Amino acid sequence: MDGTKKLDVTGNVNNDASDTPKATYKPLSEADIEGQAVSKNKEADGADEKMLPRDTEVLNSNVDHSEVKVALNEKQNGDAKLNIDVKNIFGGMDKEELMKYANDPFWVRLRWFLFILFWLLWAAMLVGAILIIYAAPKCNPPPPRTWWQEGPLTEIEPNTSPDEIILLDKNIKAFIVSWLDDDAYADLNESHDVIKLIERAKGSDVRAIVELDPATSNVWFEKSKDKNDTLNDYYIWRPPKMTTNGDLLAPNNWQPVILDVLGNKKRILLLPLGRPHLNFRNENVTNAFSDVIAKFLDQGAAGISIKNAPLLLVDTKFEDETIGSNPGFNHQQYGFYTHTKTENLPELGTLLKQWRRVVKNKTTDGLFMISDEMQNADVFKVNNTFVVDLPVKAQVFSRANASVSELVNTLNHTFNIDHIEWPLWKAKSTAYPKDVLDIVTYLLPGVPLVNSSDVVNTQLLKMRQSPSVMRGICSIHGIHNNTVLSFIRVTSGNPGVLVALNGQNETVTVDFPKEIPALDSLTEVTVQLYSTNFVEADFMSINAKKDATAVRISPKSAIVLSYVPKKKE
Known part of the structure; x- marks a missing residue:
């Protein structure tokens, strides 16, 4: 900077035009000079290192550090004095000392005691583990099927000779015999044909099931007509309607009815079955039939079948029936109405449960059980549980021209909609040979009802008794464009059972893995059984293994195959 003057640190004007600084100094005091001298002496003799060791240093010695004491002496330039009191530390016994105690009786006994104790404890734990496994609660196997679930069952006439019981096939579990020709509420006659049949069954392997009709009786009817106070409500009496002309009319459109005139009192007797109908809203009537059941069981009957069960209760308001949609009937005929007031009332399940x-x-x-087929399965349940055993299914296999699609729909409705697990199959259809229907009804869930003269197919019965049929799931399919009825029965750990019925009048070839999703990985099947009209020579060797993708089935015939199920089934 030209022409610029600066002051130096002494306060004098610096006339030098350059910016170069000049060296300056500050005089040191005498105390500072002495301090630096002391510092140099300490660095020279290493006193700092000896007096002040680093905090991270650790003395590596065998002495007990708790006995190390540090004494500071400020008068001697900060020197420290260490006072170390060395003590002996226990290092264990040497070999000679150990051998001295090795044979000492006390230690010998102690070693043997611990040795024996160890093995005793080990053995106790082993025994305990075995006992725990043995005593642990096991998975209960499913209860065995009862005699009426195993089947088959049959029906016989009431006038059958007791000696004919021994002629029944030995594989038939029970027969159903009717008491419908006689009043069930009347006193039993020990010489009655049905009583003789029951007695004969008690001494054989077959059991007797008695069919009773609780709905009607004449036992109390005459006294009820006489206005007996006790029996007045045993039947369904209603006051009549009267026209303006004084004519008497039935109280509703129920059919049929009877007008009863006693003096000046007129009543209408309602007869849903054409006979005096008992009033099961009356507890005395309900209990009376309980006594009837007990009476037949005491005679030796193994079961009871109820006839006309849907008609036992009627509407308490006695309202008119609505007109149905069935053609060909007039207003005086039973089929003209829907009968929602006289059939399948909601309280029916509670009555039957008693x-x-x-x-x-x-x-x-x-x-x-009940003898009639259920038209409304829900009324025979209490808390969603059926109160009857073996619900009858007759229509599905009794139609003259039942198609495969109808069979599939009815069977799926039975098991999946009505939730009937084990029905009684009545197969009377003429659309298929009897042995074809036997194959289907024996291997479906449920019990077949056979003719009393039938000889049971032992090979078919053996298939029926397999775990897959007795306990397995059932899957029903309409395959090959709904021309073949097929169903599978399978349970874990057992071979599956595959049944196929050809509803066509011509031979068909079925690819089961393609038609049934559960069998999509199936490669081969084993022939087990076929109907008498099955004529496919390649599949008539029992136990022969065949290609599952090309199974030939003769017209109107059935075949039973077994297979090894996959895990996903």
Whole structure:
């Protein structure tokens, strides 16, 4: 900077035009000079290192550091004095000392005691583990099927000779015999044909099931007509309607009815079955039939079948029936109405449950069933549980021209909609040979009802008794464009059973893995059984293994195959 003057540190003007700084100094005091001298002496003799060791240093010695004491002496330039009191530390016994105690009786006994104790404890734990495994609760196997679930069952006429019982096939578990020709509420006649049949069954392997009709009786009718106070409500009496002309009319459109005139009192007797109908809203009537059931069970009956069960209760308001949609009937005929007021009333399940309890209490494995096919399965349930055993299924295999699609739909409705697990199959259809229907009804869930003269196919019965049929799931399919009815029965750990019925009048070839999703990985099947009209020579060798993708089935015939199920099934 030209022409610029600066002051130096002494306060004098610096006339030098350059910016170069000049060296300056500050005089040191005498105290500072002495301090630096002392510092140099300490660095020279290494006193700092000896006096002040680093905090991270650790003395590596065998002495007990708790006995190391540090004494500071400020008068001697900060020197420290260490006072170390060395003590002996225990290092264990040497070999000679150990050998001295090795044979000492006390230690010998102690070693043997611990040795024996160890093995005793080990053995105790082993035994305990075995006992725990043995005593642990096991998975209960499913209860065995009862005699009426095993089947088959048959029906016989009431006038059958007791000696004919021994002529029944030995594989038939029970026969159903009707008491419908006689009043069930009347006193039993020990010489009655049905009583003789029951007695004969008690001494054989076959059991007797008695069919009773609780709905009607004449036992109390005459006294009820006489206005007996006790029996007045045993039947369904209603006051009549009267026209303006004084004519008497029925109180509703129920059919049929009877007008009863006693003095000046007029009543209408309602007869849903054409006979005096008992009033099961009356507890005395309900209990009276409980006594009837007990009476037959005491005679030796193994089960009870109820006839006309849907008609036992009627509407308490006695309202008119609505007109149905069935053609060909007039207003005076039964089929003209829907009968929602006189059939399948919601309280029916509760009524039947009371009678079921009588059967179950008086027998160990007695059967309680109804003879009629259920039109409304829900009314025969209490808390979503059926109160009857072996619900009858007759229509599905009794149609003259039942198609495969109808069979599939009805069977799926039975098992999946009505939730009937074990029905009684009545197969009377003429659309298929009898042995074809036998194959289907024996291997479906349920019990077949056979003719009393039938000889049971032992090979078919053996298939029926397999775990897959007795306990397995059932899957029903309409395959090959709904021309073949097929179903599989399978349970874990057992071979599956595959049944196929050809509803066509011509031979068909079925690819089961393609048609049934559960069998999509199936490669081969084993022939087990076929109907008498099955004529495919390549599949007539029992136990022969065949290609599952090309199974030929003759017209209107059935074949039974077995297979090895996959895990996903």
